[in-house]
Amino acid sequence: MRLEIKGLTKKFGSFTANDGIDLVIEPGEIHCLLGENGAGKSTLMNMLYGLLTPTSGEILLDGKPVSFGGPGDALAAGIGMVHQHFMLVPVFTVAENVMLGHEQTYGGGVLNRRAARKQVRELSDRYGLKVDPDAYVEDIPVGVQQRVEILKALASHAQVLILDEPTAVLTPQEIDELMGIMRELKAQGTSIIFITHKLREVKAIGDKISVIRRGKVVGTAEPSASEAELAEMMVGRSVSLVVSKDHAEVGAPVLKAEGITVIDPRGHVVVKDVSFEARGGEILGIAGVQGNGQTELIKSLLGLIKPDAGRIELAGRDISKHGPRQSLEEGIGYVPEDRSHDGYVGSFSVRENLVLDLYRSDEFSRGPALRLDAISANAKARIEEFDIRTENAETPVAALSGGNQQKVVVAREFSRPLKVLIASQPTRGVDVGSIEFIHKRIVAERDRGTAVIIVSTELEEIYALADRIAVMYDGRIVATVPPDIPRADLGLLMAGATPGGSTDGSEVAS
Amino acid sequence: MKTARIAAVATIAALALTACGDREDDGDNDTPKASDSPSVTEETSPTEAAEQFPDFKACMVSDSGGFDDKSFNQTSHDGMEAAAANYGVQTSEAESTDPSQFADNIQSLVDEGCNQITTVGFLLGDATEAAAKKAKDVDFAIVDFGYEAPPANLKGLNFNTAEPAFLAGYLAAAKSETGVVGTFGGLNIPTVTIFMTGFVQGVDYYNEENGAEVQVLGWDIEKADGSFTNDFEDKTAGQSLAEEMIAQGADVIFPVAGPAGLGGLQAAQDAEAFAVWVDTDGCISAAEYCDSLLTSVVKGMDVAVEQAILDSASGTFSNEVYTGTLENGGVSIAPYGPNADVDDELAAKIEELKAAIIAGEITVG
Amino acid sequence: MTAMSPAPEAITPDPEEGPAKGRDLRSWLPTVRDTLVAILLALAVGAFLIAISDDEVIEALDNLFSYPGSFFIYAGDVVRHSAGAVWDAYSALVRGAVGSGSALQRTLERSAPLICAGLGVTIAFRAGLFNIGATGQMLVGALAAGYVGFTYDLPPGIHLLAAIGAGVLASAVWGGIVGVLKAQTGAHEVITTIMLNQIGRFTVLYFLAKESFQREGSDNLLSPPVADSATYPTIAGLHIGIPLALVAALGVWWLLERSKLGFEMRAVGANPEASRTAGMSIAKVYIATMAIAGLLSGLAITMTLLGLQQSVTDQVVGSVGFDAITVALLGRATPLGTVLAGLLFGALSAGGLGMQTSAGVPPELIQVVQALIVLFVAAPALIRGLGRIKRRKKPAAPAVAEPKGATA
Incomplete structure (x- = not known):
């Protein structure tokens, strides 16, 4: 099916999110849509999927104009979409999720689960999407959940598949598998619109690349274009993709963790006897595939969860019993892994979010009252310093682009003297321009003598920032390695294997 | 759509604006409209050559139960409607949703030019007294309340429901095969418990007279405590109380809990036990349970209200407290139910007891 | 890991959408418009x-x-009589609400408790708590305020304050219990407030059955009226509870927008x-919020009990406790909105009385209108949908697919 978009425009009041977009997606083509967060990619896709009504312009399928009243119409017309955040029911099985919305029934409303299972098996065989139809969605890894989303779209006979930032939540291995699936789909004639801001992926899989900036298509490129060229088109200026940093001036240990063990509410031991030191003036990168205990480890460092065993010391003092409030006051800066979950309050303004954990200090309050003047002045200063792109300080953070939301969180955490900075996935879902900026600030914080702990699932980020890399697998730190370890070896460590035949990963560290 | 919206806005705005302007006219408009009703009623009740008072306005304020409470508010309201039908008076009414509105509601009826205002329930006692002192040219009547020293224009309407309840208690004891009967109330308040007291006394009288030992569940006169649903609406609560009593052997149930008592009737019907209904004749107001009813203890609030209105309209109002008794017919027991199977002897006995109560030979309450 | 909501990045500024993205006054215009249309x-x-x-x-x-x-x-008759009936009813409504000094007084007297109790619901809303417990909080507040009011004999000002x-x-304690239960055990506040409403009512009934809460020589479940020395003083016929309600609204605004605690409430919410x-x-x-919510409910019941000099009964709260929820919803959980919604509901209540007494319209109609207002406010999409149907029809593009359930 050939999808053509002509002069598609979407206005929200005086704000033009999409401005006369023209695109053609040929059958069996992987069309990459590249753009920073907030460039208007999501608005465009939501119009294609019937979630938004265009202000003007046309969508044509095989030359016929169509208009969608909702996703149901779009699906029926053969357009499927896999959202960045999945729309699955966790307590349902894979097969149940796939049949959701077009359930087959025996007479009398009894669900025909067998047919659903059969359909899932057929589709997964045909496209090489390996899933167990009877597994519960909450039990399967993110990468497999994504396959379920793709299956859902295929089950409703989607011929054009929109993948919105599909790699943001995946491990390197899962990304490779996804690309394999995309190639298979393409081979069988499905067109794919692949939305991303990761240049490497675009080059790896795209047939055609369209770059969107500020609601307009600013150009098209071939996959052969260089990353620097693509980045420049995307951001509108030349960007440096490598963080320049001097050699670390490593100081004394600031944060010491000894034998940390965390048992989750379901009784699984998720952090197993983890010990490490974070030293002043050094960036410790904790690498690992999502779900290997990193989340729980850093939560226990801040005091969001109490470790079931072990001891945490900050500058020589035991802080194992501290709650988040005391930890923050002791000088721990904390950038959580999922900013929208616990990094900011979406309905709060930029101004308020910039003091979310500072409002109780004497600087921003007097007695029971807030000092609004000081809070406003702080907002003004931080917005300028961190180049937060917002209409004004009163804009709710939820209305900002992902990169700017992350800048709000980072700006807040960097705006007080820190002894330790703990940042988890500091640039997840952040556009290229903002990644550069956030990385620079992290390095600057290190150079000020702060002990920095970066948790990341992305190898790029680990390599860009870390002075020392601790690899987590299955709740343990399996190795601590220098930053010049080869990519392949690090990948193996993250997958739980030991490179070079060594049975004890920790030997690599020494 | 937009134009339609604007039109709607304009209409209502215009409505609102002009409404403020001609308040006086509007009051006048009501008069011819309301006075249509007597002509209608004259046709419907031609048999009664009753005196007509088309210029007399009788009004009523409910308590927070509202006029559709299937209980004393509604029965009192029936009395006002009967007055309108029989004597051609005009009517107006105000329902209350909470006690803070009582005073307002009475006042607004005074402002409407009511000649007589009936308030329903003891909760209105204070508000009615205060209003009566203020509006001296309006006659007031209050259902279920009596004052020791009422203002000259305020009449209390009380009902000695213990008297018919006594008869019902005697009847219940006589009809009980298990030797256990039960009663329960809506709330532990005098207007409810007076029924239960009369009922218990009737059973006791039966026991004394016949050397029987019929037991009453649900009300202890000495302790002034018993079984209550604590709610006049909750039929389920009434039903479970009654089922409990039936499980303890009761085969006659006497619920005094307004609509909640219907649950008691249901329980009696389910268990093929007897019941005695309250306030109105259950064979009319709760006809689906008529087969299970021995009789009903009728509290003639409608009769009393209608009479109070007639007295005011015809200028014979007095502030003397009215007490409905078996003697004056303000309270009574309803005809026996179809399955009550009251033999002549028992019927005669009940009549005898009634006469004895009227004569003051038996004191009840 | 499975997020049920669309990506926050996908939330594009939609000026048509609900309460205020930015917080300047202009951003409230759609809300105000929707509310007026709903009314x-x-x-x-x-x-x-x-x-x-x-x-x-x-x-x-x-x-x-x-x-x-x-x-x-006959169609002419239908139109004429309809117009006449509606005219009679609504002109009586307006007269009863604002048509005279006493009507206005009635409106204000009925608004005051609605505003205070509404504020209690509002403040809980802002902390993410759905406070259905105004009724129970008001009942125990009535019991305590009433007891002090009719039992003791104190000098006027002091008696009132006591x-x-x-x-x-x-009331604050009663509300605070909900906060403690939520904070300590995670018990959902909707369940606990509803339960505490019941418990509150039976607590009142229990005490009203005691001699010390009853009138001398009476067994009715009715307390003596509060003493004159414990009632709100009146200025020009209006008791000062009414300005007090406005002060409370101002206080709630300050608390929410200007205080540390309010910042925390809004953030947690x-x-x-x-x-x-x-x-x-x-x-x-949670505990502080529910205690303050209870406190405001307690203030609400003093408006009726001490402002209109009432007796304590189990009916004393009436429908105010539940109307408070609708008032807070209609007021979009803001102090100013709650005041305006409280005034509107007070006016409807007072006007409803006028409608009933002079036009013979049953008071249930006012309850229907109140419920409809909230229904239309709660479903702004419905209102906008009405406007949209026409627009949707215009582009007569033949949809390739059969549009199923075309109303999005």
Whole structure:
């Protein structure tokens, strides 16, 4: 099916999110849509999927104009979409999720689960999407959940598949598998619109690349274009993709963790006897595939969860019993892994979010009252310093682009003297321009003598920032390695294997 | 759509604006409209050559139960409607949703030019007294309340429901095969418990007279405590109380809990036990349970209200407290139910007891 | 890992969407517009109900169907009588609400408790708590304030303050229990507030059965009226509880927008996870919020008990406790909105009385109108949908697919 978009425009009041977009997606083509967060990619896709009504312009399928009243119409017309955040029911099985919305029934409303299972098996065989139809969605890894989303779209006979930032939540291995699936789909004639801001992926899989900036298509490129060229088109200026940093001036240990063990509410031991030191003036990168205990480890460092065993010391003092409030006051800066979950309050303004954990200090309050003047002045200063792109300080953070939301969180955490900075996935879902900026600030914080702990699932980020890399697998730190370890070896460590035949990963560290 | 919206806005705005302007006219408009009703009623009740008072306005304020409470508010309201039908008076009414509105509601009826205002329930006692002192040219009547020293224009309407309840208690004891009967109330308040007291006394009288030992569940006169649903609406609560009593052997149930008592009737019907209904004749107001009813203890609030209105309209109002008794017919027991199977002897006995109560030979309450 | 909501990145600024993305006054315009449309729509439905329940209209309709030949004559009658009935009812409504000094006084007297109790619901809303417990909080407040008010004999000013203090304190404790249960055990506040409403009522009944809470020589469940020395003083016929309600609204506004505690409440209400990560104590916020909500409910009941000099009964709260929820919803959980919604509901209540007494319209109609207002407010999409149907029809593009369930 050939999808053509002509002069598609979407206005929200005086704000033009999409401005006369023209695109053609040929059958069996992987069309990459590249753009920073907030460039208007999501608005465009939501119009294609019937979630938004265009202000003007046309969508044509095989030359016929169509208009969608909702996703149901779009699906029926053969357009499927896999959202960045999945729309699955966790307590349902894979097969149940796939049949959701077009359930087959025996007479009398009894669900025909067998047919659903059969359909899932057929589709997964045909496209090489390996899933167990009877597994519960909450039990399967993110990468497999994504396959379920793709299956859902295929089950409703989607011929054009929109993948919105599909790699943001995946491990390197899962990304490779996804690309394999995309190639298979393409081979069988499905067109794919692949939305991303990761240049490497675009080059790896795209047939055609369209770059969107500020609601307009600013150009098209071939996959052969260089990353620097693509980045420049995307951001509108030349960007440096490598963080320049001097050699670390490593100081004394600031944060010491000894034998940390965390048992989750379901009784699984998720952090197993983890010990490490974070030293002043050094960036410790904790690498690992999502779900290997990193989340729980850093939560226990801040005091969001109490470790079931072990001891945490900050500058020589035991802080194992501290709650988040005391930890923050002791000088721990904390950038959580999922900013929208616990990094900011979406309905709060930029101004308020910039003091979310500072409002109780004497600087921003007097007695029971807030000092609004000081809070406003702080907002003004931080917005300028961190180049937060917002209409004004009163804009709710939820209305900002992902990169700017992350800048709000980072700006807040960097705006007080820190002894330790703990940042988890500091640039997840952040556009290229903002990644550069956030990385620079992290390095600057290190150079000020702060002990920095970066948790990341992305190898790029680990390599860009870390002075020392601790690899987590299955709740343990399996190795601590220098930053010049080869990519392949690090990948193996993250997958739980030991490179070079060594049975004890920790030997690599020494 | 937009134009339609604007039109709607304009209409209502215009409505609102002009409404403020001609308040006086509007009051006048009501008069011819309301006075249509007597002509209608004259046709419907031609048999009664009753005196007509088309210029007399009788009004009523409910308590927070509202006029559709299937209980004393509604029965009192029936009395006002009967007055309108029989004597051609005009009517107006105000329902209350909470006690803070009582005073307002009475006042607004005074402002409407009511000649007589009936308030329903003891909760209105204070508000009615205060209003009566203020509006001296309006006659007031209050259902279920009596004052020791009422203002000259305020009449209390009380009902000695213990008297018919006594008869019902005697009847219940006589009809009980298990030797256990039960009663329960809506709330532990005098207007409810007076029924239960009369009922218990009737059973006791039966026991004394016949050397029987019929037991009453649900009300202890000495302790002034018993079984209550604590709610006049909750039929389920009434039903479970009654089922409990039936499980303890009761085969006659006497619920005094307004609509909640219907649950008691249901329980009696389910268990093929007897019941005695309250306030109105259950064979009319709760006809689906008529087969299970021995009789009903009728509290003639409608009769009393209608009479109070007639007295005011015809200028014979007095502030003397009215007490409905078996003697004056303000309270009574309803005809026996179809399955009550009251033999002549028992019927005669009940009549005898009634006469004895009227004569003051038996004191009840 | 499976997020059920669309990516926050996908939330594009939609000026048509709900309360205020930015917080300047202009951003409230759509909300104000939607609310006004909802009120007018509700009144329009009310007008329809008035018309079709009017005897003359029914008669005209009857004729219309019986003699379709004289369609125009009887259709004219229907229109004329409908207009007359609606006119009578709504002019009585307006007169009863604002048509005279006493009408206005009535409106204000009925608004004051609605505003205070509404504020209690509002403040809980902002902390993410759905406070259905105003009724129970008001009942125990009435019990305490009433007891002090009719039992003790104190000098006027002090007696009033003591009665208010007792009522407000009892209600705050009653509300605080909900906060403690939520914070300590995670018990959902909707369940606990509903349960505490029941418990509150039975507590009142229990005490009213005691001699010390009853009138001398009476067994009715009715306390003596509060002493004169414990009532709100009046200025020009209005008791000062009414300005007090406005002061309370101002206080709530200050608390929410200008105080540390309010900052914490709003943060916890919008994102408890982020609040905890930012070092806030969610337990403390829940307890404080519910205690303050209870306090406001307690203040509300003093408006009736001490302002209108009432007796304590189990009915004393009436429908105020539940109307408070609708007032807070209509007021979009803001202090100013709650004041305006409280005034509107007070006016409807007072006007409803006028409608009933002078136009014979049953008071249930006002309850229907109130419910419809909230329904239309809660479903702004419905209102906008009405406007959209026409627009959707215009582009007569043949949809390739069969549009199923075309109303999005």
